[in-house]
Every structure is written in C-alpha cells, then in structure tokens.
Amino acid sequence: MTIKNEADLVAMRRIGRLCGDIRDAMCAAAEPGMTTAELDDMGRAMLDAAGAISAPEGEYGFPGATCISVNEVVAHGIPGPRVLQTGDLVNVDVSASLNGYFADTGASFVLGGFEASRPEIKKLCEDGRKVMMRAVRTVRHGTPLREIGLTVENFARKNGYTLIRNLASHGVGRSLHEEPATIATWDDPRERRTLKKGQVITIEPFLSLGSEWATEDKDDGWTLYADTGAPTVQYEHSIVVTAKGYEILT
Numbered sequence: 001m002t003i004k005n006e007a008d009l010v011a012m013r014r015i016g017r018l019c020g021d022i023r024d025a026m027c028a029a030a031e032p033g034m035t036t037a038e039l040d041d042m043g044r045a046m047l048d049a050a051g052a053i054s055a056p057e058g059e060y061g062f063p064g065a066t067c068i069s070v071n072e073v074v075a076h077g078i079p080g081p082r083v084l085q086t087g088d089l090v091n092v093d094v095s096a097s098l099n100g101y102f103a104d105t106g107a108s109f110v111l112g113g114f115e116a117s118r119p120e121i122k123k124l125c126e127d128g129r130k131v132m133m134r135a136v137r138t139v140r141h142g143t144p145l146r147e148i149g150l151t152v153e154n155f156a157r158k159n160g161y162t163l164i165r166n167l168a169s170h171g172v173g174r175s176l177h178e179e180p181a182t183i184a185t186w187d188d189p190r191e192r193r194t195l196k197k198g199q200v201i202t203i204e205p206f207l208s209l210g211s212e213w214a215t216e217d218k219d220d221g222w223t224l225y226a227d228t229g230a231p232t233v234q235y236e237h238s239i240v241v242t243a244k245g246y247e248i249l250t
Contacts, residue, residue: 001173003198003240008101012173012200015052015096016103016238016249022046023094023105023250026066030111032086036068039092040079047096055095055102055176062222067093067106074206074214074232075167075224086112089121091234095176102176104202105250108233120209121231124161128207128233131155135185135203136239139195139246146191149184152205156186164206164214164232167224172238173200195241200249204236 003009022043030039044065047054056062062076069077069091070084077091084090093106107129114122131152138147148169156163169183180193185205195201206214210230217223226232240247 001200011101015098015101018050019094019103019105020250026092034084036079036082040064040066052096052098059176072229074226076222087116102172103238104172106234106236129235132235141197141243143195145193150187152185153187162208162212167206167214169202169204171201197243199241202238206234208232
C-alpha cells in the first residue's frame with residue numbers, strides 16, 4: 001500500500017508494533033520440550049487479545065496462526081506436534097491484520113542459546129540480521145528496487161553464503177502480499193522499479209549455508225524445505241518508505 005494520510009500511518013504502526021511484539025514474545029518463550037503448536041497457541045492468544053487476525057490463516061487458510069519453521073524447514077512451517085529441542089534453528093514468522101491493515105515480520109534463533117550450536121550457525125544468525133538491516137538502510141524515496149537485492153547479494157558473496165532465490169520481499173499494508181510484488185533479495189538486473197514515498201514493503205532475505213531454493217512439501221502443500229537441507233535464516237521487517245529514508249514498523 002501507499003500511505004496517504006496520518007490515519008494510515010497510525011494504523012500501520014499499530015499492527016506493525018503488535019506483530020513485532022508477538023514475534024519477540026514467541027522467540028523468548030520457546031524452550032526445549034515445547035511443541036510448535038504450543039508456541040503457536042501463544043501467538044494466537046496475543047492476536048485474539050488485540051482483536052487482530054492471523055494473516056496466513058485468514059487470507060490463505062494456513063493451518064496455524066503463525067509460521068514456525070525448524071531446522072531444514074525454511075518457511076511456512078505448520079505448527080503441530082513437533083517437539084523443540086536444544087540446538088534447533090527456529091524461525092518465527094508473524095503476520096496479521098487489524099482493522100484492515102496488515103504487517104509481516106520474522107526472526108530466526110537457536111533454541112537454548114548459541115552455545116548449543118555450531119559457531120557457524122551463530123554467525124549465520126548474526127549475519128542474517130545484519131544483512132536485513134543493510135538492505136533496510138538502502139531504502140528511501142527514489143531508491144531503485146534493485147539496490148535492495150544487490151546489497152544482499154554482495155554481502156552474501158563476500159561472506160560465503162548463498163541466498164534462497166524463490167522467496168522474495170513484497171508490498172504489504174491493505175493485504176498480506178501486494179504491489180510492489182516480488183522484491184528480489186538477490187541481484188536481479190532486470191529490475192527497473194523505484195521506491196516511492198509512503199510505500200509499505202517488507203525486506204526479508206533468506207541467508208543460507210548452501211541452499212538456493214525452497215521446495216514445497218507435496219503432502220501438506222505448505223511447508224518449504226531448503227533444497228540441500230543447509231541451515232537457513234530469515235529476518236524480516238515491514239517498513240514505510242520516507243522522503244529521506246524509512247520507518248521500521250515491526
């Protein structure tokens with residue numbers, strides 16, 4: 001969406017803050033022995049308390065209030081009986097609507113602390129957050145959309161990572177996915193669009209230790225796996241484009 005007035009901005013700040021709060025609360029509450037369904041129940045309770053609606057569930061019929069992806073799953077993990085274990089690489093993705101306004105956010109972490117994992121996974125998480133923020137900082141009115149992907153790709157190449165190339169950033173606001181659609185978080189020389197003041201977009205690179213594609217589980221039609229099974233992280237913010245930069249909503 002493109003924000004047209006102060007009411008739009010206030011509403012987007014409200015749903016963005018809520019999604020960010022739920023993301024942080026779920027990440028902090030996750031512990032070994034908990035099922036992903038139990039963690040999702042927490043997110044659902046927070047959405048319900050705020051009068052908000054799960055976006056994947058409400059818009060697409062996703063079987064959960066949030067997406068919780070573990071280890072080999074890179075996105076769209078369905079909450080269920082899977083028991084979280086110390087050392088698991090977990091991603092929590094929260095998207096929701098409130099009074100017709102949508103926001104989307106996500107974060108990855110290692111359950112039980114980094115001391116339970118390999119050092120390269122710790123660095124992967126740190127670098128995943130770092131490259132997301134580098135991409136965010138490119139944003140302002142008139143920025144070529146290609147600059148977002150170029151920033152991420154240059155970082156990945158320099159640091160020996162790969163990128164998932166069939167999961168992209170996108171516009172958000174009046175629906176979960178809208179224009180500008182398919183904002184590549186890898187370099188796409190064909191990209192000719194530029195950002196405009198007031199646009200609301202996500203930035204969500206998928207940084208990996210070897211995978212380049214997400215493959216869909218043919219049985220459930222939702223779960224997306226890393227093609228090589230390599231550890232992969234996602235960090236995501238919803239942001240508003242401003243004349244001189246950006247405002248992070250989530």
